[in-house]
């Protein structure tokens with residue numbers, strides 16, 4: 271039996287990258303997955319990949335920052351799969367977002383907040399009632415209550431739904447000239463805690479994942495553009511585990527959070543970052559200095575056009 275047999279999920283931004291990793295893993299464990307993405311070509315290919323491995327998947331084209339898309343994705347999931355149990359809110363596209371408060375354009379600020387934060391509000395607004403109607407996983411076994419016998423009322427609903435919001439290490443630590451992204455990803459953590467409090471009594475858990483640097487298809491292009499392996503190695507050396515992440519690292523965490531075993535975990539932000547955000551920077555800087563001295567021609571992605579953190 272698969273972990274998600276008879277469960278139905280929506281993954282926003284599931285055509286590529288981290289979302290694709292999540293969609294593939296949920297489907298590989300028996301769940302039905304609706305991928306909602308603005309990239310129709312990549313989304314359809316991912317659906318085909320999942321189906322050819324024996325999984326169940328559908329694609330819906332749409333910008334999740336629009337309320338009407340959030341409403342229709344929930345309608346499509348429930349009409350295609352008969353229920354909705356899991357919502358992974360992952361979609362993001364970050365063009366034109368770099369800058370401090372004096373640099374960013376107000377239209378980019380509003381568009382950034384609409385996608386980074388607003389889309390997650392819309393997603394939950396429509397998904398939560400659908401999860402309640404779908405009810406709990408029929409295979410879920412209620413934990414033994416320590417207070418059994420003393421409890422005057424039946425236990426509250428359990429394992430009705432799972433919402434996972436993808437934040438970032440940028441939601442925990444600030445980077446220079448990243449006002450929109452850092453503010454949005456920090457807001458994702460606040461929104462997650464609020465939703466956990468609001469929806470816990472309904473049996474719906476809400477958690478956030480804060481990924482470190484994950485090399486996706488887009489990330490590989492970025493590093494190819496830089497074309498400097500020593501630069502990539504430097505990037506990896508910042509991580510206590512001495513590597514950057516891959517989409518499956520995040521998908522592993524998301525699928526655990528969505529499992530029946532995680533029913534007592536809610537309102538949390540889980541850093542999946544190889545330990546990057548728990549280290550003391552002054553020691554790291556000395557190691558990095560030695561590496562830079564030994565590799566004087568270094569380039570990292572901060573040297574590319576897309577690098578956003580120059581000071």
Ligand SMILES: NC(=O)c1ccc[n+]([C@@H]2O[C@H](COP(=O)([O-])OP(=O)(O)OC[C@H]3O[C@@H](n4cnc5c(N)ncnc54)[C@H](O)[C@@H]3O)[C@@H](O)[C@H]2O)c1
Pocket residue numbers: 282283284285286287288289306307308309312332333334335360361362363385436437438439480481482483484485486487488489
């Ligand atoms: N890759 C990383 O290093 C990293 C690190 C921390 C956090 N994150 C977060 O993880 C999530 C996924 O990032 P990724 O690196 O896999 O990105 P990606 O660019 O590889 O994939 C993002 C997907 O979202 C889709 N998308 C973009 N805007 C959309 C919209 N408005 N509506 C629907 N779909 C949309 C894209 O078409 C794409 O398929 C994002 O929330 C990102 O902020 C990524």
